[in-house]
Amino acid sequence: MEFSPIKIAVIILVIVVIVWLYYHYSSKCTRDSPCPPPTNLYQYLPGKNIVGDDIGFYPNLAGNIPALENMCNGMMNCFSFTSNGHLKYSADPSKIVSCPDLYIKTNINPASTYSFYPMSNIVGENISYNPDLRGNISALEQLCNSNPMCLAFTDAGYLKSASSPIVNQDGASLYVKN
Secondary structure (H helix, E strand, C coil), X not given: CCCCHHHHHHHHHHHHHHHHHHHHHCCCCCCCCCCCCCCCCEEEECCEEECCCEEEECHHHCCCHHHHHHHXXXXXXXXXXXXXXXXXXXXXXXXXXXXXXXXXXXXXXXXXXXXXXXXXXXXXXXXXXXXXXXXXXXXXXXXXXXXXXXXXXXXXXXXXXXXXXXXXXXXXXXXEEC
């Protein structure tokens, strides 16, 4: 059987894609050697992942849950991570699919001047919409602090002129000034 250069290139490409998918989506945690549970700051969802919303991918930390947890804790805009090394700026349950293990942050830095309400929003009361700052909590906090009318903001980039009523809303996270 003779292989043309195109067939060889296609075979190599398929092998590269398979290897990439394996390393990208596999975890060092297995049924025989499960990932350790996180501290009480995270909800552990074995075999789950959030589609997209990646801050970064750290394959060298795959399976090192304490290191991933510390890295996520050090970022105000990190709300979850996977056991294979993906840090996420979302904890949106509507985006959860089966895949590596998922750890969702249950609270944020208590020293913050804002209270965090995951999967919550204030309907209306928008001062401005800043889509370029979506997920950049530090920048949104600074923007809200610089506007005397701002009492809250969402991770999607909306500044709010009210601090209530707070309603449940999938896919949104709310920060209200203390």
